[in-house]
Amino acid sequence: MAQSDLIQRTQAAVWHPCTQMKQQIATPPLAIARGQGVWLYDVDGHAYIDAISSWWVNLFGHANPHINAAICDQLNQIEHVMLAGCTHAPVVALSERLAQLTGLGHAFYGSDGASATEIALKMSFHYWRNHGQGGKTEFISLKNSYHGETLGALSVTDVAIFKDTYAPLLRQSAQVMSPDWRLAEAGESAERYALRAAQDLADYLARHHRQVAAVIVEPLVQGAAGMAMYHPAYLTRMRQLCDEFKVHMIADEIAVGFGRTGTMFACEHAAVRPDMMCLSKGITGGYLPLSAVLVTDDIYSAFYDDSTARGFLHSHSYTGNPLACRAALATLDIFAQDQVLAANRSKADYLDRAAMPLREHPLVANFRRTGMIWAFDVVGAKPDFARDFYLAALEQGLLLRPIGNTVYFMPPYVISEAEIDQLVNGSLIALNQTTVTA
């Protein structure tokens, strides 16, 4: 099927996410026919490195043989069964393994990241209510945070382009200073700035903790804000403050979980255990929609009762889907068998070295990395920079989608050194084509 035919039909029948459809006439979507490893192939046979892991979900490449085999095997047993009143081996095994990895012993499942956020917020409120503190109805998040786009999740999100239009529909929530080190004063270290930001949270909690149910945070990297990175000292201090003021700490590891920041979960950098952890995106290796909220025994116990209404009666039709759980188990198998975190460290070193010309480019500022996430800001970028760079990168065989003037790399972990070279060199060409040097 020719690319042009598919594009015409998608334009007529598919309402694409995060897209002004009228602009899609001028910048048509890629019509993808298949994928293999880090590569995506369009219907005309052009190849692109999926350098943003298909919106941060893919870990071990497209058409990964191990994950494919696990899903096919599961398909011949049971594709789906409701999780209320039924259980099955994949969901049990996955819950056990997630508990082992995080120290959070109970897993509640949803389908997308935003549904995990909704679950965590409702659960936190309900926990306090079950403890006779129904007045704890407020949530705190960080400035520039992103936790999803359903109404509850959007209430704690702080990205104007997604939020402003819907403001009349949303619950008020408080946003405290972001620890993003780019906002530090000259001469102030990332750590000192993180602690200064934490003081803002401390001040807010001191005044309002009686009404606050939870703080929700993206540990180490605020992704949608443009890969804003910060020092783990912030999380250590947040944990202390949440204990001191009796407020839940919800770690939204939807984007940063599963090795993205160099440890299995980003909270490990600060050696803190949150009260709840939201997981999605990489959980299935990028194969199928699945999310989970992992919680402490204390939270679980608050709902365990003779009264039905004290239970957590939330549900989604596809909760704990067996195919998705098998994909997740296969993904965890790869982590266990292939020493992925160690291999990623040497890949990251290689990319760091290869990216020297980018880092030293006169129009590149704040070149930064956490684990397997790289980002830099382009100085004096033109208004259409993100679109222009996207198009120029495609010409170089790269799928990259800058956020405003921030270019980031978030490749699948299976990227090879030759592919890293192509990613860096192609980005340099795209950068030079889309900027004017003074």
Ligand SMILES: *Cc1c(COP(=O)(O)O)cnc(C)c1O
């Ligand atoms: C992507 C993302 C979400 C929302 O997940 P969806 O599956 O897109 O609903 C929530 N939080 C963070 C940190 C994310 O990156």
